[in-house]
Amino acid sequence: MTAAHARRIGATFAAVVVGVDLRSHLDEQTAESLREMLATHGVLIFRDQRIEDADQIRLISAFGVPHRSSFEVTTGANPFLIDITNVDAEGLPLPRDNRYALYMKANEQWHSDGTYNRLPHAVTSLHARALPPEPPPTQYADTQAAWEALPARRQIELEGLVIEHDRAWSLSKVSPEAAAAHSDVNGRMARQPLVRTHPVTGRKSLYLSSHASHVVGRPKDQGISLIGELIAHATQPHFVYTHQWQVYDLVIWDAALTLHRATPYSAANARRMRQGAALLPRPLIDD
Numbered sequence: 138m139t140a141a142h143a144r145r146i147g148a149t150f151a152a153v154v155v156g157v158d159l160r161s162h163l164d165e166q167t168a169e170s171l172r173e174m175l176a177t178h179g180v181l182i183f184r185d186q187r188i189e190d191a192d193q194i195r196l197i198s199a200f201g202v203p204h205r206s207s208f209e210v211t212t213g214a215n216p217f218l219i220d221i222t223n224v225d226a227e228g229l230p231l232p233r234d235n236r237y238a239l240y241m242k243a244n245e246q247w248h249s250d251g252t253y254n255r256l257p258h259a260v261t262s263l264h265a266r267a268l269p270p271e272p273p274p275t276q277y278a279d280t281q282a283a284w285e286a287l288p289a290r291r292q293i294e295l296e297g298l299v300i301e302h303d304r305a306w307s308l309s310k311v312s313p314e315a316a317a318a319h320s321d322v323n324g325r326m327a328r329q330p331l332v333r334t335h336p337v338t339g340r341k342s343l344y345l346s347s348h349a350s351h352v353v354g355r356p357k358d359q360g361i362s363l364i365g366e367l368i369a370h371a372t373q374p375h376f377v378y379t380h381q382w383q384v385y386d387l388v389i390w391d392a393a394l395t396l397h398r399a400t401p402y403s404a405a406n407a408r409r410m411r412q413g414a415a416l417l418p419r420p421l422i423d424d
């Protein structure tokens with residue numbers, strides 16, 4: 138195997154990895170090199186990976202314990218992977234008011250996965266199994282570059298703030314129907330630090346999400362306004378990498394230094410992405 142290496146593709150982060158066939162066993166040296174690359178670049182893209190479910194799980198395992206999803210739309214075959222799609226099992230477009238379609242709509246907001254859980258996602262991967270002729274891109278924002286661009290005085294004001302993340306909050310911003318269709322998630326909340334430090338590189342980042350509902354200890358409207366302002370700052374075009382999907386792309390990203398969002402897609406052609414993730418091994422905050 139050619140030694141794996143990363144070629145930067147975004148302005149400040151995101152890289153294409155070459156020299157790795159994800160169908161093969163990942164030896165410890167390769168796994169360590171991939172962990173370093175992910176910590177450095179935040180988003181890794183592997184092109185033309187004709188992999189099976191087991192290969193995707195093997196890759197995730199290099200970064201943490203694969204997460205068994207509680208989401209009801211699984212592939213059916215493997216509890217560690219879910220399908221991100223616009224069609225049902227028969228290939229027919231999902232109705233706009235479908236419970237799952239409303240959930241996917243919420244992913245068009247800038248977010249980090251699972252921040253409403255005490256153990257949020259550490260890494261998430263997506264594998265493009267079937268794409269329409271003009272696939273909707275996925276966007277990523279570099280929350281380390283965003284933090285580093287803030288004036289020192291502002292950084293001092295922000296450090297130490299704790300944010301409440303609430304699953305129902307991000308759904309309520311889609312529509313009352315989306316919130317109602319997912320009323321079972323009410324009460325899924327967790328506190329996360331606003332600023333986190335990457336365990337490998339030591340770089341700091343803004344840790345935000347569409348689920349971030351308010352700032353602990355501050356009036357709600359002030360918190361909403363601060364969170365909105367910081368997400369707008371972090372997702373300015375110069376911090377964003379837009380991934381244009383090709384079939385069989387495998388993209389994996391590190392939640393410690395990225396925000397991401399889906400982009401709207403309304404055509405009937407099938408889009409099927411397989412998602413697998415690993416959670417953080419321990420909470421970022423004691424509460």
Ligand SMILES: [Fe+2]
Nearest residue numbers: 244248249250
């Ligand atoms: Fe997501």
